[in-house]
Amino acid sequence: MSTPVSVFCCGVQKGGTTSLHAYFLQHPALLAPSRKEIHFFDDESQDWAAPDYTMLDTFFPDHDGRRMRFDITPIYGFWPPSLGRIRAYNPASRLIFLFRDPFDRAWSQWCMEFARGAETLPFADAIRDGRGRLDGLPPLAHEQRVYSYVERGRYAEQVRRALRHFPSESLLFLRSEDLLCQRHATLARIAGFLGIAPFPDTGEKREHRRPEIAFPSVPTNADRQLVADELRDDLCQFAALSGLDVSGWPTLR
Secondary structure, eight states: OOSOOOEEEOOOTTSSHHHHHHHHHTOTTEEOOSSSOOOOTTOTTSOTTSOOTHHHHTTSOOOOSOSEEEEEOGGGGTSTTHHHHHHHHOTTOEEEEEEOOHHHHHHHHHHHHHHTTSOOSOHHHHTTGGGGGGTTOOTTOTHHHHSOTTGGGOHHHHHHHHHHHSOGGGEEEEEHHHHHHOHHHHHHHHHHHHTOOOOOOOOOOOOOOOOOSOOSOOOOHHHHHHHHHHHHHHHHHHHHHHOOOOTTSGGGO
16 A cells, blocks of 8 residues: 555535635645545445555555645544544544534535435425434435434534544544634644644635525524534533534524
8 A cells, every 4th residue: 555645534514624625735745635525435335344445545646755645525524434444544544523513514514415406305394304314224324425414413423433443632623613714723723733834825715605596495593493402412512522612603502
């Protein structure tokens, strides 16, 4: 195997990972893959008893070994086996997680799925009766990728899974709003975590803005209350596990 991928951003979906990718592209110490989301470690068509890592290598150009290869695929934190697979591949990996208020994240995911035609239900229905589409399905079913609006907000579960596979010093937990509103300080933390020079100041990156289409619904206070009731205990546990102050997140207010 050639120089392994050593930097992973594992979530969350709709949490600013595309903007982080744009910053990573500008750093001379980091080597980008040919596309932003490789989706190697959540690929259920792989034989995970004997994975073919040469397939992972095909996403990267040849290099002199001095730059760090990175993979920004936000489903890794949510997809149950992914972090264990990363650990088996490279136990020295450094993992970064960007967490966003779970209600705002769920709404953004629904907008994405509706815009691409994968979702037809209004948002209110999708986070209520629409969750029945996951009932009885195995945890690795395709539907878990699409309709998991509320389920992906169980951040405490994701942090526990990360801590089971990696030591805490190999994990960096961040709030997505810090990358948006305090990018210099946040990028400095990431650079320190990775042991690389500071990021060059190439300006603010705001990628993947919401599609400008007519959506059939808008989020309501009742929708927010439903998600808050569902996730409040998990979010309190998440704050304790991650060390992040999320008291200002609308879902908890």
